Amino acid sequence: MTRQTKKSSTAHTQPAAHLDDEVKIAKPLVRLAALLYDGMLILSMLFLTSLVLTVIGTQLLMDTGTAAADAQTLPAWYQNGVMTPMAVLTLVGFYGVFWRKTGQTLGMQTWRLKTVTTDGQLLDWRASFVRIIYACLLPMLCAIIGTLVYGGRLAAVGSAFLGLLCNYAVCWFNARGFAAHDILSNTMTLKVPKIAHEGIFASLKKRGK
16 A cells, blocks of 8 residues: 555656646746847957958058047948948857757857747758847837937937847737747747756767767
C-alpha cells in the first residue's frame, strides 16, 4: 500500500513540473530587458560603422582644414544614401545572423529567449528583415511625429522610445501575448525552460560539426 501511495503522489506531482518547464510566450518586460542588453552592443556597432564611414566620406568628398572653423558636414546625399542604409544593414545583419543560426542573440540567451516563426522554425534572412522593419515602424512614425510637433533631436528620441514601448504594450491586449511586430511578421519570441535551454555558443558549435 505504501508503494502505491508513493507512485500515486509522484504521478500527481509530475504534471505540475511539466507545466513549470514548458515553453511559453515571453513576457514583454523580459523581452525589453534582453533588448537593453543587445542595445548596448548594437550601439557600439553603429558607432563604429558611422565612424568608419565618416572618415571615408571626409577623405573622399571634403577638403580638410587645420582650424575648427574649417570643419564641414558631409553631404546630405552621402548621409542619407550611404550612412543610413549601412546602419540599417548593420542592424539587420546583427539580428539576422543570430536568428538564423540559433534564434537567440547574446541578450536573448541571458534571459533564455528564442525568436522563431509561428510554425516554430528558425527565421531566414527575409523573415528577419521583415520582423526588424515592423519592429522599427512604430518607433519611426512616433519619432517623425515628435519631431514635427516639438522639434529637436531629443523629442525624436523620446518619441521613438515611446513607440518602442507601444510595440510591447500590445502584448497585454491580445490573447496570445504577441507584440505588434510579432503579429505583423508572423513570428514569436519564446521563453525557453532551463532543461531545454542550450547556450548560443554550444548550439553554434554543434551546427559547425
